Amino acid sequence: MGKNSEIKLIGTAASPFVNRVQFVLSLKSIDYEFIDENLANKSELLLTSNPVYKKVPVLLHANKPPLPESPIIIEYLDEIYPDIHPILPSDPIARADNRFWANYIDTKFFPLFEDLRRTPGKEEKEEIKKQIIEGSELLEEAFVKLSNGKAYFGGDDVGYLDVVLGCFLAWTKFVEKYSEFKVIVEARTPKLLEWSERIWSHEALKDVIPGNEILMNFFMMLQIHKPPKAA
Amino acid sequence: MGKNSEIKLIGTAASPFVNRVQFVLSLKSIDYEFIDENLANKSELLLTSNPVYKKVPVLLHANKPPLPESPIIIEYLDEIYPDIHPILPSDPIARADNRFWANYIDTKFFPLFEDLRRTPGKEEKEEIKKQIIEGSELLEEAFVKLSNGKAYFGGDDVGYLDVVLGCFLAWTKFVEKYSEFKVIVEARTPKLLEWSERIWSHEALKDVIPGNEILMNFFMMLQIHKPPKAA
Numbered sequence: 352m353g354k355n356s357e358i359k360l361i362g363t364a365a366s367p368f369v370n371r372v373q374f375v376l377s378l379k380s381i382d383y384e385f386i387d388e389n390l391a392n393k394s395e396l397l398l399t400s401n402p403v404y405k406k407v408p409v410l411l412h413a414n415k416p417p418l419p420e421s422p423i424i425i426e427y428l429d430e431i432y433p434d435i436h437p438i439l440p441s442d443p444i445a446r447a448d449n450r451f452w453a454n455y456i457d458t459k460f461f462p463l464f465e466d467l468r469r470t471p472g473k474e475e476k477e478e479i480k481k482q483i484i485e486g487s488e489l490l491e492e493a494f495v496k497l498s499n500g501k502a503y504f505g506g507d508d509v510g511y512l513d514v515v516l517g518c519f520l521a522w523t524k525f526v527e528k529y530s531e532f533k534v535i536v537e538a539r540t541p542k543l544l545e546w547s548e549r550i551w552s553h554e555a556l557k558d559v560i561p562g563n564e565i566l567m568n569f570f571m572m573l574q575i576h577k578p579p580k581a582a
Numbered sequence: 583m584g585k586n587s588e589i590k591l592i593g594t595a596a597s598p599f600v601n602r603v604q605f606v607l608s609l610k611s612i613d614y615e616f617i618d619e620n621l622a623n624k625s626e627l628l629l630t631s632n633p634v635y636k637k638v639p640v641l642l643h644a645n646k647p648p649l650p651e652s653p654i655i656i657e658y659l660d661e662i663y664p665d666i667h668p669i670l671p672s673d674p675i676a677r678a679d680n681r682f683w684a685n686y687i688d689t690k691f692f693p694l695f696e697d698l699r700r701t702p703g704k705e706e707k708e709e710i711k712k713q714i715i716e717g718s719e720l721l722e723e724a725f726v727k728l729s730n731g732k733a734y735f736g737g738d739d740v741g742y743l744d745v746v747l748g749c750f751l752a753w754t755k756f757v758e759k760y761s762e763f764k765v766i767v768e769a770r771t772p773k774l775l776e777w778s779e780r781i782w783s784h785e786a787l788k789d790v791i792p793g794n795e796i797l798m799n800f801f802m803m804l805q806i807h808k809p810p811k812a813a
Contacts, residue, residue: 403686403720415675423681430674443661444646450654455634458689489634 358383359411361397363390364561365569367461368421369408370518373559375425378436378509391572422453425514438511445497449504449511452493456515460486464522468573471582480532484539490516491540498542502549509553517550518559525566589614590642592628594621595792596800598692599652600639601749604790606656609667609740622803653684656745669742676728680735680742683724687746691717695753699804702813711763715770721747722771729773733780740784748781749790756797 360376360383362369376383388397388407400409400417410418410427418424429438439446463486467479497504497512504512523534535544550556561569591607591614593600607614619628619638631640631648641649641658649655660669670677694717698710728735728743735743754765766775781787792800 412675416679418675418678418682420682420685423678423685426681427674427678430677443658444643444649446661447649447654447658448647450657451649451651454651454654459634 356382356384357413359386360384361386361388361394361400361409361411362407363388363569365565366407367518367522368406370521370559370561371421371514372408372410372424372428374514374518374556375428375438377555377558378438378514379428379432380435381428381432391576422450422457422515425511436508438505438514440505440510448493448497452490452497452512453515455486455489456512456519460490461519461522464526467526469577469579471579483534487534487540487543491543494542494546498546503546509550509555513546513550517553517556520547520551521560521566525563525570528563587613587615588644590617591615592617592619592625592631592640592642593638594619594800596796597638598749598753599637601752601790601792602652602745603639603641603655603659605745605749605787606659606669608786608789609669609745610659610663611666612659612663622807653681653688653746656742667739669736669745671736671741679724679728683721683728683735683743684746686717686720687743687750691721692750692753695757698757700808700810702810714763714765718765718771718774722774725773725777729777734777740781740786744781748784748787751778751782752791752797756794756801759794 358376358381360369360372362372362385364370364387373385386396388394390407393405397407397409398405400411401407401419404419406419408419408421408424410424412418412427412431418427425438439449460483463479463483467476467483470476470479493512494504498506501507504510504516509517527533535547537544551560589607589612591600591603593603593616595601595618604616617627619625621638624636628638628640629636631642632638632650635650637650639650639652639655641655643649643658643662649658656669670680691714694710694714698707698714701707701710724743725735729737732738734740735747740748758764766778768775782791
């Protein structure tokens, strides 16, 4: 990862949103410098680069204004490097479908996992698990439709939703490891299960997926800084 | 609006999200059929066209799959009709900035107005008003930066953020009409105030902005179906 790179990424290894950008940079063979951020003690660089949300990832490209927000960064990278491994499909309807499901994952599906962690009551937790299962079933349908019998959401090769959902797998697996709750299973989401095994072993994803210790440390930080709500 | 149109829009006149799509269709001189939806009693067409969110707007284009969500519809229209009145700028950084602020408006700024309506406590309402004011100041800065001394967020002509924020003005004005709370004012957001007067009198926006009776009816429906929370 080049010290002379024109591209720098402010991030933290445990963030699926950061991992996405890393995955895309890797797929597109873009050299970049990773600037590791401590979210428990945010840097001046992060605070001034993303004053509205103060979140990672932020992409710094040469002397252009800093770019926050993973979907926006990915579309940007796809626009400035359109020829090497396009991430979004070229057909406008397929692009719209990809954006729709990416937005669904970010605004509905993934936040349920954080709700699950923070909600104290057993019954409320069961209700959230039900919603996660319903979400996974919607994603199974989306996969069947978009992959059209091929290996990935993007068809024969990794596309936008493979990146977006693939980078969450470290966290769904983390939940599965430390609880009885299984998210992606043969009985409900057989195609998504096959896909998850396929993408999990993808070389470019392996490089960015955080290991268990990193996830555990991040989880502990969340428990301290954003503890479960009072019962 | 053509009965033989290839494009149909499921919507309701009071929705700023629907208005955006209407505004873009008008700017691009695209003929379409408007299918009026009663949100208090949703149609089969809406429920089957947008099963995930069950919300307007939904764009129906010939025999293609239905497209929900205004940002996704607008990008789609801009991609299939790129030559007539482009909505997003062509420069990738400017596109990213536009997407960033559109997302800010949808996920942070505008939801505050709904919070204001639903929050019962006087102190909590004051806190939300403070956040709305901070938001309007961020948008003033964004306008100064993106318009670069010109008339619109999009420069010399109406662009993405002019559409996105312009269609909310009916609601900010509605709030201002029925309360002492002024959102866009000379003292805090002078450029945004000038812009709001300019865009408000834009011919293509005038055609889609709902009148006071429509807003009032919608507001009453909200009060009944999603009443303010108990104190």
